[in-house]
Amino acid sequence: MTIARVTPVDRLTEGDESLLLYEHQVIRLGLIGTVIFDATAQPITLAALSALLDDVIGSPVTGTILESTAAAVEQLQAQGVLRVSADPDL
């Protein structure tokens, strides 16, 4: 599985947060979302993304970093920020 971001029309960053402008909506990202967005300019695997989040933010209080990364990716995918593909060459 690989993960890549959907390119927005515009992006505004302030501190650790971002706003993404798509054709019909604006999405606000917190720290974790912003890190994921930055890391997915090119397709990346869930494992690699988890490792990156572990380095930048650290492990979650509960559960594993892989589980929390997967949950965040799922949420961002539902918002239209990420594309997830089974094709490793996405």
Place this chain on the structure above:
Amino acid sequence: MDRLRVSGLGVGVELQLSGSRSGDLGGLLRSAWARCLDRPAELEADPITLSLETPAGASEPASPRGSAQIWTNDADSLMVMATQAVTAALIKAQAGRLLMFHAGALSHPDTGASVVFVAPGGTGKTTLARRLGHRYGYLTDETVGIDPAGRILPYPKPLSLRTEGAAYKREFSPDDLGLLPAHPNPFVARIIMIERSDLHQDDPVVEELPLLTAISGLAPESSSLSSLDRGLHRCADLIEATGPVLRVRYSEADGLLGLMSELVGGSPGTASVRTAEER
């Protein structure tokens, strides 16, 4: 065919009046749209045809959305539909050019410093414009268009007011309501997001919004933001130039006079407001 040209947001649109009652319709439109007649405009929208007669075989009334031809036998209804159609045409013409918000705006009559009050439809923009427009110049109660320099392109359209016993809202000229004319060169002094509630008992509550919170709140009340080059940055630049967006919770429009005075200065305006019922 009778014709008149109205303009707002820097866009002109020709209204073509057809049918045997075009003379009556022209009179109504010229009165209600008095402040939008023959103003200079850089862009031109497609013409809109209006009729107080339903064509043979046509359904009645015609929907204004996406249609350049509108007809109905009821004058009040047609006037409201005409306003909706003109507004849609102006917004469409300025998509990708102006920063546009669903908002009203009032200007200091001497300086042009203006407050833009953003809110969803039906939540207080028209009432605020009508109540405070006897002290501050009326720019619009519907859509505010802002160029990259922060200048507001006025759209002093008729105000749609509900009157007792009427099935439809009626369109009232800002002149008939005693609203002050706007300064010729209005500019944004501050953006406020208004939240009116009958449950709010006290003085207005004013809160400065952080930049991203403000833009997140403004975006749903914008038009064609994604058509603009770097639309989020256009918003941010405007806010940074004019000060933090304010969220204002209030119950009575008159209670915001003090805030207006703080933001753009006190107004010498003295014209009285007449409600639709009083006319």
